Amino acid sequence: MGTHEEMDLITEETPRGGEVDQGTLHPRLGRRLARRVEPQEARRQAELLAKYFRGLTDVTRLRILDLLIREGELNVSELVERLDQSQGRVSSHLACLRDCGYVSARREGKFVYYRVADQRVPLLLALAKDMLADHAEAIIACTRM
Numbered sequence: 001m002g003t004h005e006e007m008d009l010i011t012e013e014t015p016r017g018g019e020v021d022q023g024t025l026h027p028r029l030g031r032r033l034a035r036r037v038e039p040q041e042a043r044r045q046a047e048l049l050a051k052y053f054r055g056l057t058d059v060t061r062l063r064i065l066d067l068l069i070r071e072g073e074l075n076v077s078e079l080v081e082r083l084d085q086s087q088g089r090v091s092s093h094l095a096c097l098r099d100c101g102y103v104s105a106r107r108e109g110k111f112v113y114y115r116v117a118d119q120r121v122p123l124l125l126a127l128a129k130d131m132l133a134d135h136a137e138a139i140i141a142c143t144r145m
Contacts, residue, residue: 052100055099056102056128058096060085060093061097062125064094064103065097065102065121066125067079068116069116069121072115073114074113075112075114076114077111079094097114101117102116102121103115103117104117
């Protein structure tokens with residue numbers, strides 16, 4: 001989303017008042033349009049979304065994702081070496097990322113290989129980096145996080 005035209009198309013079809021969630025696909029933009037949601041459901045969705053994003057709140061987990069995006073599939077030993085962290089710590093972070101759906105794993109002999117599970121993960125991180133570039137000073141100065 002970026003242009004005013006896109007925003008107008010989304011907001012014109014978005015109900016006024018109340019919470020919104022991701023609803024139907026917009027025919028021209030290929031993006032989901034918001035639809036009205038009951039307050040209890042909106043709260044549950046917000047809690048789940050916050051929990052989902054907590055999977056990205058650790059520097060090691062972000063570094064793992066960055067490595068997997070840049071290098072493709074890696075096994076735990078390769079990640080341990082590149083991150084210079086213990087196997088237990090890396091495995092714990094991988095379990096979190098796997099549970100949240102950011103990575104998937106496959107076993108080959110004695111090795112477990114990890115890869116980005118969904119093509120939207122690199123897009124999500126790229127969008128976050130773009131937004132960070134626009135707000136870096138305020139984020140660095142923020143004392144509330």
